[in-house]
Amino acid sequence: MADGNKAPDSTTLPKSKSKVMFSTIKNKFKKFQQSTEARTHLSNTAVLGRPSSNHRNDSSRPGTDDEQCAPAHENQGMAGVVDNGNATTAEAPNSSSFVAAVAHPLSVNSIEKGPTAQNVVKPELYSTLELWNVAYDELKLKEEKLIQEYEERLRGDLTTMLGATIAFSGSKVERKDLMRRLLIRKIDDIKENTWKLKFGGQEIPVKDLAQPVVGIIQWADDYISGALNANPYASVAWAGVSLLLPLTLNPSKQAASLAKCLDYVSDLIVRSTMRESLYERRYGSQEDNKDQEFALSSYKMYQDTLKSLYVEILKFQASSICYLSKNSTSRLGLDVVKHDDWDSSLNKIQGRENAFCKVYEILKDTRDQEIREAVFQRHREKIEAMGSISCNIIALQKSVDDKQREAERKELLNWLSSIDPSENHNTALRAHQEGTGDWLLQGNDDFETWKTKPNSLLWLNGKAGSGNASVIQHLRGSYEPNPENVVAFFYFSFTDGKKQDTVEMLSSIVKQLCCRRPDTPTCVEALRQYKEKGQRSDLKTLASTLLAALHGFTHVHLVLDALDECPYESGARETLLCAIHLILEKKPDNLHLFLTSRREVDIEAGLKPLISIPPLNTFTVDINLSTVQDALDLDIGLHIDQKLNAEPFRSWPNDVKEEAKTALIRNADGMFQYVSCQFDALRGHRGKYRIREALRDLPKGLDATYDRMLRSIDPRYQKQVASILKWLSFSCRPLLVEELAEAFILDPEKAIPFNEDDRLFNPEEVLAYLPGLVVKVPVHIDQYSDEYFIKRDEDAFQIRFVHFSVKEYLSSTRMTQEDFSAAEKTSHLHISESCLAYHLQLSASTLATKNTLKQFALWEYTARNWSIHLEEVARELWTPSLVSHATQALSANSQSLLNMVRVWNPGNLRNNLQTTPESLVSPLYYAASTGVFKLASLLIHNGADVNEISPDGREQSPLQAAAYKGHKEIIGLLLHHHASIHQEGGYFGNALQVAAFTGRQDIIQLLLDRGAERVTDTKILSNFSLIVVLR
Incomplete structure (x- = not known):
């Protein structure tokens, strides 16, 4: 077909055009059906047993209308009543038929259709694979004498082959089987060279005599072997072929014509068998056909046309065999009577085949169109599905990207601060009495002005334990419903070292601000570089980040509670006051800062410049609780009423x-x-x-109150209570209840410092020895926590002093009960001795694993923090036993050092419990990473190699470790003892390159001043430090 006339692809046909094409094919089929209506009617009449012009008065005709309209057997492929393969119709009188009767192929069933339940006639369809049987029965009805003579011929052949008279029951199954036996025997004779003809005194095998019949023999043999055996009932046709084969070998025109017909017929049988199988597989099920009526009609037309072809083939076979057998002087002799009807028979068969081919082509076009429609529909569905999938994929990708960004953001914020300020806030709320603080929150002009004035500062100050009213809940209720406002807060705490650090405070506030924002400010994202380097950002950077995070909010109310619980001695409080100045000097209009503390001299001096001479456009107010004593007494009265x-x-x-x-x-x-x-x-x-x-x-005042509490403690347990009071006063982090219970029974002065038999039955029983002094605080350990590694992502209870004034009293010189004194230096000394005793005792026989760390609750704390506590003790206070224990704990390749690294390795915070002796770092490397100057000096004094390379995979020296962690004093100590400043090792290179990577300008400058060569390889340098190193 030319391109211009090429049929369109079915996948591109519009639905309307597709319907038109299908309708055209359907009409074409119906027109063809009408043209063959008479023949189809005649065929149906004959098969159903209705009287025809030749048999109208024949009462011997097998079957009745009632029998032929009986329901089909549920296990039978064709319609009709069959019992175990035997026909139920009556055998015709005087019939010696090869098959007496068959189940009739058509019946009329009544079906309910529509709301009126009208009966409609539905043609009964039979299996296409049984068409040979149906055609045989139809021919028998039309040509009874011919078939009777043909069956006599078959019976004779079978009797000759089998040597006995054959009796037939008349079932279609036996007909098939007997004809198959006849066919097999004939073909076996050929294959065994037993089928021979005598010519000129010689016996010549049939298969060698006539080449034209070789193909027929091969087809028949293939049928027998199963290659073409898709339909066992085709033996009805092949049996006739096998009987005709000998008759084609006579050297005459008549035999030649017959051979031509037989070859054509055999080819038709083969092709028809294939068609039957194809049709059953492709068209047999009409369950999914949308036009059931048309489907049934097309199926019936296909069967009837093919059946008519089969009838002609069988008639040809029967007529030929009967004629030739009757007109031959011998079975395989010469022709006596000329018979030229073979070509006419062949024409009839060809006519039937042509009619079938037309039906087949129409049905194929119909089916092809149905397939095209189905393909087109599937194509549309797939396009729609792909469109939906595409949208879903885009949405999914966006969701994945959003979740990934959110996960990265969450990870960054969790690294920024692991402090949960709500712990202290919830504790304060539990102690808060409703109505207290109303003097401030309701109608106070200064407070109302502070809430709205740009860049405002309010300092609420009074005595320790004055019950400084929390305004956080009030501010939350007033402002947080509006997403443009945020309330952030931080509680300084004397019981938690992290909550005494200004950098931690700034980090926590930045995190809280970001949690109220839909975005992550660029300045916050910039902090990721510190995270990736294992560093913490400096105070100025965090202050700038906080100011940037304020942008976009209408009001930011920031509450910093208990500034006085930030230690004065360590300089932490001075750092805090400097940070407050840095923030307020930038005059952020939307910031409202609320501070609470005792009126300490240094705090007052630090805040005075901001309050007495405030910056331009800044509102400040100082509320001294001593000036509102009546209001405080009223609040205390409400608190007392609630208790009573x-x-x-x-x-x-x-x-x-x-x-x-x-x-x-x-x-x-x-x-x-x-x-x-x-x-x-x-x-x-x-x-x-x-x-x-x-x-x-x-008692008169809190001091006298605490003194009375201590004097009431049972003398038998006073030493143990004094010990845990020191632990509670100066532990590096809040102790969990099980840790405190373990410390309660730990005595470093004993030969066996720790005995499991001394344990309390329940860890919480330790609280009974501290009545009124401590409080149990429920917490959830963060999953990223490196301070409570073994308790990550678990609920726990921390034990804290009930009030800051308790620790203040215990560590003061005002104490009258000196046995309970918790002075800072002596407390650190006691804790370090206890930690070493506990750790060394366990390390002598036990490897630190997750299970053993859970079994011995205090081990994680002691292994990690004994060196931190010892660093707080003046070197001259170290006793010989303490020096010995410290040296033992840091022995090279010892299990003590291995356990310390497995619990906590400051140079590698991941998978420490997998550390093996082969990958264990040197003691000096560990001390340099931890930043313990005094212990590092002790190790060097004892002969440690200052240039020893660690075998933990990092391949770094102690100097590189100190440079990475930013420990300036350790760097100076190592260089003083001739550590190589140019020593290469690990990923970074030398110590200067390590410092350049971390971006610590002070460390870089220190190394340059001590002779480090300027870096020329800049591939690993951070942009932050590149200019400094190369200048």
């Missing part, structure tokens, strides 16, 4: 309650903590006399 109305004080008489309230307010001097302590003491009294006696004997 709860158990166990509810049953007190009202007059006793009033006396208690008056006495407590008078002695409290504005301190809530004092009142709380007295209620703990009054709890055990019953009766007016005892209660009034206790009220007259109230």
Whole structure:
């Protein structure tokens, strides 16, 4: 077909055009069907057994209308009633038929269709694979005498072959089997060279005599072997072929014509068998056909046309065999009577085949169009699905990208700060009495102005334990519903070292601001470089980051509580005040800063320049609680009322309650903590006399209160209590209840410092030895925590002093109970000795694993922090036993050092528990990484190699380790003892390149000043330090 006339691709046809094409084919098929209606009607009439012009009065005709309309057997491929392969129709009288009767191929079924349940006639279809049987039966009805003679011929051949008279039951199954046996025997004769003809005194095998029949023999043999055996009932046709084969070998025109017909017929049988199989596989099921009526009609037309072809083939075979057998003087002799009807028979067969081919082509076109429509529909569905999938993929990709960015953002913020400020806030809320602080929160002009004025500062100050009112909840309720506002806060705490650090405070505030933003400011993203280097950003960078994170908010209310709990001695408080100045000097209009503390001299001096002479356009206010004593007494009175109305004080008489309230307010001097302590003491009294006696004997102030608490401790446990008071006062982080219980039974002065048999039955029982002094705080350990490694992502309880004033009293010189003193230096000395005793005892026989660290709750803390505590002790206070224990703990290749590294390696925070002796770092490398100057000096004094390379995979020297962690004093110490400043090793190179990577300009300058050569290989340098190193 020319391109211009080429049919369009079905996948591109519009739906309307597709319908038109299908309708055209359907009409074409129906027109063809009408043209063959008479023949089809005649065929149906004959098969159904209705009287025809030749058999109208023949009462011997097999079958009746009732029998032929019977329902089909459920296990039978064709319609009709068949029982175990035997036909149920009656055999015709006087019939010696090869098959007496068959189940009839058509019946009429009544079906309900539509709401009126009208009966419609539905043609009964039979399996296409049974068409040979159906055609045989139809021919038998039309040509009864011919078939009777043909079956007599078959019976004779079978009797001759098998040597016995054959009796037939008449079933279609037996017909198929007997004809198959006949066919097999004939072909076997050929294959065994037993089928021979005599010519000129010689016996010549048939297969060698006539080449034209060789193909026919091969087809028949293929059928027998199964190559073409898709339909076992085709043996009906092949049996006739096998009988005709000998008759084609006579040397006459008649035989030649017959051979031509037989060759053509055999070819048709083969092709028809294939068509049957194809049709059953491709068109047999019409369950998915949208036009059931048309499908049934087309299926019926296909079967009828093919059946008509089969009838002609069988008629040709039967007529030929009967004629030639009757007109031959011998079975394989010469022709006696000329018979020229073979060409006419062949023409009839060809006519039937042509008719079938037309039907087949129409049906194929119909099926092809259906397939094209199905393909087109699937194509459309796939296009729609692909479009949907594409949208889904885009949405999924966006979702994945968003989640990835969110995960990276969350990881960055968690690295920025692991502190949860809500822990302290929730503790304060539990202790807060409703109504207290209303003097400030409701109607106070200074407070109202502070909330809205740009760049405002309010400092609320008073005595320790004054119950400085928390305004966080008030601000949250007033401002946080609006997403343009944010309330951030930070509680400084004397019990937690991280909550005494200004850098930690700034980091926490930045994190809180980012959590209220939909985006991550560029300045915050820039902090990622520190994370990737294992560093922390400096104070100025964080202050600038905080100021940048303020942008975009209308109001940012920032509350910093208990500035006085930031230590003064270490210089941390001075750093905090400097940070406050850095922030306020930038005059952020949307910032409102709220500070609380005691009125300490250094804090007042630091804030005075901001308050007395505030920067331009800055609002500041100083609220001294001592000037609002009446308001404080009112708040304390509300607190006392709440306590007296709860158990166990509810049953007190009202007059006793009033006396208690008056006495407590008078002695409290504005301190809530004092009142709380007295209620703990009054709890055990019953009766007016005892209660009034206790009220007259109230201690004067908090010092006297704490002194009384300590004196009430059982003398048998005073040493153990004094020990854990030191632990609580100066531990590097808050202790968990199980850790404190372990410290309670630890005595470094004993020969065996730790005995598991001394453990309390329940760790929380340790709280009974500290009545009124501590509080149990529920916490959830962050999954990224490196301080509570073994408890990551678990709930736990921290033990803290009930108030800052407790630690202040224990570490002061005001104590009258010196045995309980918790002075800083002596406390660190005691804790370091205890840690070393515990760690060395366990390391003597146990390897640190996840299970053993859980079994010995204090081991993680002691292995990691004993050197930190010892560093806080003056070198002259180190006892010989302490030096010995420290040296033992840091022995090269020892299990003690191995356990320390497995618990915590400052140079590698991942998979430390996998550390093996082969990858263990040197003691000096560990000390340089940790930053413990005094221990590093001890190791060098004892002969440690200052240039030893670590075997842990980093291949660095102690100098490189100190440069990476930024420990300036250690760097100076190592260089003083001739550490090689140019020593190469590890990923970074020499110490200067390590410092350049971390971006520490002070370390870079120190190394340059000490003779380090300027870097020429800049491939690993950070942009931040590149100019400094190369200048």
